[in-house]
Amino acid sequence: MPAADGPARDLKNLVLPEIGRLLETGDQWEPYRLLDPAGDPVRPVTLYFKELLAADSPATTLYSYGNDLLRWWRFLWILRIEWDRATRENARDFTLWMKQADKPVRLHWRHRGKPWATPPLPPARKPAPGTPNPVTGKLSIGTKYAASTRAHCETVLRTFYDFHLERNSGSLLVNPFPLDRSRSRGRPNAHHSPMDDFKPQRAGRYRPKVPEQAPRRIPDNKYTEVFASLRYHRDRALLASWVSTGARAEELLTSKERDAIPGQQLIGVIRKGTRVYQQLPASPDAFVWLRLYQEEEAWGKGAPRGRNQPLWWTLRRPWRPLNYHAAYAMFKRVNEILGANWTLHDLRHTASYRMTNDPEMSMAYVQHILGHKYQSTLQKYINPSRDEVIAAGIAHHARQERKKREPTPAPPSPAYNPESLAVLFGETPA
Known part of the structure; x- marks a missing residue:
């Protein structure tokens, strides 16, 4: 060695x-x-x-x-x-x-300890690692x-x-x-404008440059396909709650039965960083699917019931509170059906885009709902998304093509000067 x-x-x-x-x-x-x-x-x-x-x-x-x-x-x-x-x-x-x-490359837990078992082959439509997904446009892992x-x-x-x-x-x-230290010669934040945020002046010597990427959302037409691919009322209630509240995936899973208040359209969650309890407004559809899930898939099959019991449970015995890994596996199955690679966090981005693009929604309210410390964090949602930019570019090229197909009007024919004609025919004195 x-x-x-x-x-x-x-x-x-x-x-x-x-x-x-x-x-x-x-x-x-x-x-x-x-x-x-x-x-x-x-x-x-x-x-x-x-x-x-x-x-x-x-x-x-x-x-x-x-x-x-x-x-x-x-x-x-x-x-x-x-x-x-x-x-x-x-x-x-x-x-x-x-x-x-x-x-x-780690094998699935079902294949661990079995050298003769090989992981299943990926589907034919699955893109190669590191290439863009044909449905979402996001790079695959x-x-x-x-x-x-x-x-x-x-x-x-x-x-x-x-x-x-x-x-x-x-x-x-x-x-x-x-x-x-060579990246920040001189006084830190020298010539700083008071209108700008302070930026870190020092970085690790071996720290790579991380490109800043725009947050991805699920378009409305694709969101309908995602919702239609779900098999259980619990998953539909989760999806509707994530998209309407803007809560993080693990935050919504902390809710108890007492935290869902249909009469006020509120769902209480515990915030990830501060661990503060906060009530978030949700859509009426979220509570409709939540009630169907409780009556048919949870309480109707014997899941624990009570104000202090978890709001989300697994669908099979033994009953266990639903954790992030199980919710991720549920959404992963939807991605496999659609050939997409969306993540649970993209649902939060989708809710953020919807709220920030509502002209009657104040940015201060959106900041409070999303739990951001600074309102400047919402700037990335105000900028046009990838889908909007692509749609605008395609519409521009379509207008250019229509202009090419339209017949070109003939140039106006030369005409006589009206004053010269009047003099010629004696209508006015020369």
């Missing part, structure tokens, strides 16, 4: 083994725990998770950060490098590996790590080492993932 900092390291053929894991404990004091190949907790990560919990970070943040830390630890394990002895050359090689390497994934990983690792530098943990002397 080459030396830890040697130039002969073969990054092209480096494959991270599936060693170690991120364990979900179910304990609110330690929701997730990073384990090494021997099954022992990784103490530096455990301390960092405690810091995040004390800073009022939700469990989902620990799960997201834990996956990035697990990837970095696997890189260190295979190269036999201690976490507090990692150098900037190691961080550089890890960044290059994430940029060029293929993501690991590629085989490489996306720029947003690499940027998130760089941020997590940089803040992780900053935390341990403040604590003087181990033999750590420098942060392997430093800031790039």
Whole structure:
């Protein structure tokens, strides 16, 4: 094996083994725990998770950060490098590996432990990885790590080492993932206009540039097809509630039976970041489908009933509260039927576009409903969407084609000067 900092390291053929894991404990004091190949907790990560919990970070943040830390630890394990002895050359090689390497292909849980079982072949109409979807126009998930994934990983690792530098943990002397100070020469925010927002002046040295993409919505005609592809009243009630309230997917799943108030057209949810309870207005259709779901698919089949019981349940025994992964699987089946690749978050974008484009809807109300901290965040929904731009461009070309097919009017024939004719025929004196 080459030396830890040697130039002969073969990054092209480096494959991270599936060693170690991120364990979900179910304990609110330690929701997730990073384990090494021997099954022992990784103490530096455990301390960092405690810091995040004390800073009022939700469990989902620990799960997201834990996956990035697990990837970095696997890189260190295979190269036999201690976490507090990692150098900037190691961080550089890890960044290059994430940029060029293929993501690991994980089998479905039904195929795990069965070497003879192979995953099902993708349908013929499914686009190749990284190519645009013919229905939505969105790029499908590629085989490489996306720029947003690499940027998130760089941020997590940089803040992780900053935390341990403040604590003087181990033999750590420098942060392997430093800031790039050359990008901000001079005073930060120099010549800043008071009309503009402050922008971050420093970025990580190994942080990639993430292109800013416009939010995608589901057009009205496609939304009808999505709604028609649903099989159960529960799924129809969920879809109508997501699109009408603008709540995030996991926020709506926190509602209890007492939170649905049909008489006032309100559904109460717990916000993702602040964990604040908020009532959101919903459409009448959402409550119609909700009642049908409760009478026919939940209460009618023996699901738990009560004001403090969850509003959304699985459709089969044993009854369990519906979680995000089950809702994602439901929407994934709809995408497979339509050959699309919309996400649950696109439903929130759809609701945002509908509210911001309503001339009688104040932006202050939309900001409160969506739970945004700044009203400037709504600017991306005021801009024309991809579908509107394409429709306007096609209409422009159609008008140009009609102009080409219209007959060209003949130029006016030359005529005599009326004053000259009057003089000629003696109507007026010369």
